[in-house]
Amino acid sequence: MKKKSLAVQIKKYWPFYIMMLPALIYLFINNYMPMSGLVLAFKKYNVRDGIFGSPWIGLQNFEFLFATKDAWIITRNTILYNLAFIIAGTVSAIGLAVFLNDIVSKKRKKVYQTLVLLPYMISMVVVAYLANAFLSSDTGFINNYILEPLGLQPVSFYSETKYWPFILIFINIWKGVGYSCIMYLANLGGIDPGYYEAAALDGATRWQRFTKITLPCLKPTIITLTILSIGKMFYSDFGLFYQVPMQSGALFSVTQTIDTYVFYGLMKNGNIGMSAAAGFYQSMVGFILVLGTNAVIRRISRENAMF
């Protein structure tokens, strides 16, 4: 197809452009205009000179992110948790979507779908207390009603690090799977049933039908969603890492991420430049990661790359 000039395109598709306009304006005001504030990351901000008049101080605001050996721990935690969330989250969302899709009764399907979506609607603060009801040493369900009757030693969850990678990944999936499976479910509904019928006639097993038909059809969605989450790899779900471990200091080596570190460290002195630097660093790395992932995908399978 020959590429048409923008003017021709607008003339032809103008209703679509008008429909797009409100979102574009919103994006511009909300996402592009504040970008000029990024200069704050390189400035010693003061109110009298304003954002643009404040003196430049180079990369000084960034130093605190790399200054200590915590830098390694928080970066490692942020990346590894996000990798685990992406992999485990995608696998469980696809699995759940396939199961839900195979349920024949419409009514039951709706009920199950709503049930798995429910945790997504719960605020992280509430989730933290739900988790606390299970994990707490004095009153927790696990210690008092499972371990004690079994004659096992009580576990003090909020001071032992080894359980937390599992707890955090579990909660993240439990909370998010209902939402991400909707995307896959919509996709599954779009696959022509003819493929499955033909495959079944040719004697393909269920597993074969899944790997040879379902997965290839879902590939573009999987790639898009993965690229999007990789772009957020340097951000962490603040609620999850701040609320759920109940800010327990003993767990910091496995629960501290870039966001919580910046929050704890800067809450006291409220340094605008340093917070801006942390945000700038995260979004730059995210941007590079998105470009990188996309480049890799373009090399492997060109038609699936986003751009």
Place this chain on the structure above:
Amino acid sequence: MKRKVKAMGLTALAAVLAAGTCGAEARADDVKTINMYTMGIGNTTDNQMIQDAINEISREKIGVEVNWTVLDIGQWFEQYNLLLSGSEAVDLMPNMGGVATGVRQGSFMEMEDLYAEYGQGIAEYLDDEFLNAGYVDGHLYGIPSQKDFAATKNITYRQDIVDELGLDVSNVKTIEDWFPIMEAVQKAYPDMTMFVSNAGSTLNQWDSYNWDKLEDELGVLMNYGERAEVVNLFETDEYEKIVREMRKWYEAGFIAKDTATSTEAYSVIIKSGNAFCSITTGNPGIVEEQTQNCGFPMGTIALTEPLASTMNVTALMWAIPYTSAEPEAAMKFLNLMYTDAEVSNLLNYGIEGMHYTVQDDGTLFYPEGIDASSCTYHPEMTWIWPNTYIAGQWAASTKDLGTKMGEFNKEARKSAAMGWVFNSAPVANEITACTNVIKEYAYGLEVGAVDVDEVLPKFQQALKDAGIDRVIEEKQKQIDEWLAAKE
């Protein structure tokens, strides 16, 4: 929130209508209007009414009217940085924890000249010694409210239980002495938690004691700040003694296992009847205050002598933002709030007959049929108002609290760094790292939840790695310079 706005709108409307029907007096042109923001807890529904009553007085006395906005305390912390950013029209505001953050950003106006010209009423109540804490780099930026400028560290406990069991607490002088008392109480109340930390996981328990913590505990002046020698608190014997005692309490089952992760304040837990004692700060009004907060008769024992440090004074300071259009009027109004008993009464307790009545003994109390929950103006934050002691005396509070507090402030031991304000900018990276280390180790150590032998050395090493020595060095340098300049 929405309802509150609506309610405020309605009262405003009513006020306008009332003014309209009586024929509003012609507003003189030279009356200035200032915008004041404050924080509030409790009911402030009738705010507009109080504002109108104050304006009656202030218009006549100083030619200033106030436009007053109250933000809920939670909202205040979210909005505070915005208020400092200069994007809102603010002429006068209180600051918790001092003005240093704002001053570094250039948010506040230098007011030594304004103070000299319009703030002389304040000077009658406020010693220069305490006003000094409002100076940063030689300029005056904040004026402290009249309150306790010193504090002791106290054990605060359920007096009713101690009385019931007939325990003698008169010999308790140190935390070690408190152990047998809790042992006895635990025998009588085995289901009760003996000790809860002051603010759960939101503040470490022993952040202050008989040392001047110099704002952030990273480098302190030991022994009531008698010498201006900054040392590492976490490597002192005093600190180790405290955390070892806490470990003893924890192992004796006095402290709830979950205390390091609880975000509940001690008063909430004690109020529910599930706890016996906690560590609080102390001053002459503390027993009544704690009894009100905790809902039980409370007793208290001071473990330290009163210590006055910069922190106590900067806890609440009034400042004029740099962007203020009417700084003179703002200072005049602050002076009025500081010196006018009628205005102070209105701010603290509202309008007579409506929000309070004067009882036979001269103290104030809720009018008949109204209590704490139904009173439509009772901000419950008397300490934010510039001079609460010139207002009437609330029935439950200590008699002659103002006089007693004045004596307490005067007699307190003064830290050598009293009045010095830390400029943390040169070591911002180290402080950020150290703050995280404290969060990681000190909270657990100070409630005895972790093994001292194992964790304390780790904690000390982590602080070293995070650069606490740089912070201490910087503090020492600044204090030396400050002392030299004072000579």
